[in-house]
Amino acid sequence: MTCSTAFLALDFGAGLTSLNWVAQAIQTQSKALLSADVGFEATAPERLHATFVFHGELLQALTKPQLAQLHQELSDIVKESDLEQCELPFKRFELFPPGKQNLIIARFEAPKLLVKLRRSLWRCCLKHNASLKIDDEWLPHVTLGKLQASKAQLGGVTVAALEEFAPKLPIMVQGLTLLGTRPKQLWLDWEEAFQFREPQQPQQPQQPAANSIETSAASSTAMTMAYTASDPDAMQVASSWPLWSHEHSVEMPVQFLTVCDPEHCYFSGLGAERVWGAGKALASYLSTWQPQGLQVVELGAGCGLPGLVLARGGAFVTLTDVPWLLQMLEYNVAANFSQDDVFRPYVSALRWGNAADAASVLQAIGRPPDLVIGADLVYREQDFDALLACIESLAPRRALLAVQRRDVALEAFISRVKHLGWSVFSQLIAPRVFLLEVFPPVHLKDTDRACFNLQEAPEQRCQAAPAA
Numbered sequence: 001m002t003c004s005t006a007f008l009a010l011d012f013g014a015g016l017t018s019l020n021w022v023a024q025a026i027q028t029q030s031k032a033l034l035s036a037d038v039g040f041e042a043t044a045p046e047r048l049h050a051t052f053v054f055h056g057e058l059l060q061a062l063t064k065p066q067l068a069q070l071h072q073e074l075s076d077i078v079k080e081s082d083l084e085q086c087e088l089p090f091k092r093f094e095l096f097p098p099g100k101q102n103l104i105i106a107r108f109e110a111p112k113l114l115v116k117l118r119r120s121l122w123r124c125c126l127k128h129n130a131s132l133k134i135d136d137e138w139l140p141h142v143t144l145g146k147l148q149a150s151k152a153q154l155g156g157v158t159v160a161a162l163e164e165f166a167p168k169l170p171i172m173v174q175g176l177t178l179l180g181t182r183p184k185q186l187w188l189d190w191e192e193a194f195q196f197r198e199p200q201q202p203q204q205p206q207q208p209a210a211n212s213i214e215t216s217a218a219s220s221t222a223m224t225m226a227y228t229a230s231d232p233d234a235m236q237v238a239s240s241w242p243l244w245s246h247e248h249s250v251e252m253p254v255q256f257l258t259v260c261d262p263e264h265c266y267f268s269g270l271g272a273e274r275v276w277g278a279g280k281a282l283a284s285y286l287s288t289w290q291p292q293g294l295q296v297v298e299l300g301a302g303c304g305l306p307g308l309v310l311a312r313g314g315a316f317v318t319l320t321d322v323p324w325l326l327q328m329l330e331y332n333v334a335a336n337f338s339q340d341d342v343f344r345p346y347v348s349a350l351r352w353g354n355a356a357d358a359a360s361v362l363q364a365i366g367r368p369p370d371l372v373i374g375a376d377l378v379y380r381e382q383d384f385d386a387l388l389a390c391i392e393s394l395a396p397r398r399a400l401l402a403v404q405r406r407d408v409a410l411e412a413f414i415s416r417v418k419h420l421g422w423s424v425f426s427q428l429i430a431p432r433v434f435l436l437e438v439f440p441p442v443h444l445k446d447t448d449r450a451c452f453n454l455q456e457a458p459e460q461r462c463q464a465a466p467a468a
Contacts, residue, residue, distance in 0.1 A: 006056075039147070050141060064186045085196045090171065091107045276376050286309050298318070329347045352387050358390060374401050
C-alpha cells in the first residue's frame with residue numbers, strides 16, 4: 001500500500017547541505033565516528049527535513065473546497081505572523097527516539113516566534129480535521145539516518161565524536177513547504193505562499209550603472225515597447241528576471257522579459273503565467289554554460305526562460321508545450337529575439353506521449369537533440385510514464401530536469417527512471433531545487449557524447465554512468 005502522508009516542514013533552502021555532508025560522513029566512517037561496530041544508512045539528500053505540522057493522510061480525505069479553505073487560512077496565518085527569515089539555532093547531535101535510539105538526529109532550539117506560529121497552524125489544522133490531536137509538542141530536528149545494528153550493539157553507540165561536525169554557519173529558515181504526498185484533488189501553491197519575509201537590509205548608496213549595462217537594458221526594453229506598441233492589447237509585461245551581470249558579454253541582455261496574454265487568463269490556472277523557482281534555478285544554472293551549436297528541446301516550457309537562456313548563449317532551441325500555451329511562448333520569443341536572429345527559438349506543440357507531435361519536432365530540427373530540458377515537470381506520478389516516453393521518443397543524449405523538492409514524487413520518479421534501466425544523478429542547484437541529470441539507455445555507453453558542458457569534472461561524471 002502506497003504511503004500518502006503529508007506534513008508541513010521548515011524550508012531551509014540550501015541550508016541542509018551541511019547536514020547532508022555529516023550524514024554521508026557517518027555512513028562512510030560509522031565505526032570510527034560512533035565508537036561501535038555498527039552500520040549507518042544516511043537519509044537521502046532530497047528527504048532531509050524538519051517536520052513542522054504533521055497531517056498524516058488527512059489532507060487526502062478533504063474535498064476540494066475544504067482543502068482550498070484550509071490552504072487559505074494557513075497561508076493567511078503565515079502572512080499575518082509577518083515572520084522574518086530566521087536562524088534555527090543548532091543544539092546537538094543525539095540518538096533518537098528515547099528508548100529505541102536507532103536514529104541519529106540533528107536537534108535544534110525552538111525559537112519562540114516559530115513555536116507560536118506552529119501552535120496557530122496546528123490549531124487551524126485541528127479545526128479542519130487535518131492534523132493529529134497528539135501533535136501538540138514540537139521538537140525541531142532533522143533525521144540524519146538510521147543505525148544498522150542489533151539492540152545489544154546500539155547500547156555501545158555514542159555520538160560524542162560528531163560534535164566536531166556541528167554546523168559552522170547559521171541554518172536559516174526561509175519559510176514552510178508541504179512535503180510527503182501532496183493532495184491530488186486540487187493544485188495549490190504550498191511553497192511561495194508560505195515563505196517568510198526577507199530580513200530588511202540597510203540601504204546602500206546607489207552606484208551608477210555601467211554604460212554597457214544601460215545600453216543593453218535600454219535595447220531590451222525598447223524591443224518590448226516596440227512589440228507592445230504594435231499590438232497594445234496583445235500582451236503585458238508579467239515579470240522580468242535578471243540573469244546577466246557586467247562580467248558577461250555586453251552583447252547579452254541584462255534581463256529576459258517574460259509576458260502573458262491577459263485575454264488568456266486560464267494561463268494562471270495552469271501555472272504557466274509565471275517563472276517558478278525551478279525554472280529560475282535551471283536558467284541560472286544554464287547561464288554559466290557555453291552551449292554554442294547544441295540542439296536543445298525544452299519540454300513543458302511555460303514561459304520558456306531556461307530555453308531562452310541557452311538560445312542567447314548560441315544553442316538552437318525548440319520550446320515546446322501543449323498547443324493552448326504556445327501563444328505565450330511566441331510572445332516571449334518575440335520580446336527577446338529579432339526575426340532575423342539565427343538563434344531565435346522555434347516554438348512547437350509537444351504533448352507527452354503523442355508520437356505525432358514528437359515526430360514533428362524531430363522533423364523540424366533534423367536530428368535527435370543533444371539535450372532535453374524541463375523545469376517543474378516532476379510532481380504528478382500519473383504523468384511520469386508519458387514524460388519519460390516523450391524524452392525517449394526524442395532520443396536525446398541526456399535530459400536535465402529541475403524540480404522543487406517534493407519528497408514522495410521525487411523519490412517515485414527516480415525509482416521509476418531506474419526501473420526502466422535509465423541512469424539518473426541528482427544535485428542541489430538552488431534552495432529547494434534539485435537538478436536531475438537523466439541518461440536514456442540508448443546513450444549510456446556513449447559517454448563521450450554525453451559529457452559536455454558539465455559543471456563537475458567530465459571524467460568523474462562519465463565514470464559514474466553505469467554501462468547499459
